[in-house]
Amino acid sequence: QSVLTQPPSVSAAPGQKVTISCSGSGPNLGNNYASWFQHLPGRPPKLLIYDNNKRPLGIPDRFSASKSYTSVTLAITGLQTGDEADYYCGTWDTSLDAWVFGGGTKLTVL
C-alpha cells in the first residue's frame, strides 16, 4: 500500500487532455512539495514536475500540475503516443522521514 494514492490507469486519445490524480495526507503532500515522474519502458524515470508545478528545463509546457492541500494533479495536453508511460507522484513525508512515491498510473494513448 502506497502512502500516496494514484489511479492504476488512465487513457485518452491522441491530441486530447488527460489528468492523473495523487492523494496523500498532511505529513506528506500537506506539508511538502510534490513532484511528478515519467517512466518510459526500458528508460530511467524522468522528473517532469517539481515544487508542485515547476518544470525542469526541457520539459514541454504540455505537462502541468496543480496542488490542493493534500492532493495533486498532473495534466497532460496534446497527448502523443510517446507519452505512453507510467507516471508517479512523489514527495517527502515528514512523519516517516522518507521520500514516498505513489503507486503509479499507466497512461495509455488510444
Next chain:
Amino acid sequence: EVHLVESGGGLVQPGGSLRLSCAASGFTFSTYWMSWIRQAPGKGLEWLANIHDDGRETYYADSVRGRFTISRDNAEDSLYLQMNTLTAGDTAIYYCARHILYQWTPSDWGQGTLVTVSS
C-alpha cells in the same frame, strides 16, 4: 551534463550481500544530496535511502533500514549502497539519483543496475 552510472548488480543468493556503486560526473558531486531508488519486476518505484552532501545525514525506507547502508565518497565522486541479508523481494533494478540542490526531490537518474536474488 549530469552523468550517473550504476554498477555492482548481478546474481546473488538469498542471505547474501552486494555493494552497488554509482559513479557521478558532470557536476559538483559533493554539493548534492543523493538517493537510491529501485523498481522490482512488475512493481512501482520504491525509494530506499538518501544521503546529504557531506554524508553526515542519511534516511532510509522502513523496508531496508538495518539491512542497507548508503554512503558516499566525495573525493571519488561516488555513491554506494551496501545491501545485506538479501531476499528474493530485493530483486529489482536499482537506480541512483541526484537531488535538486538542497531539496528532497530526486531529479537526475542513472540507467540502473539489475540485482537478482535467487538460489
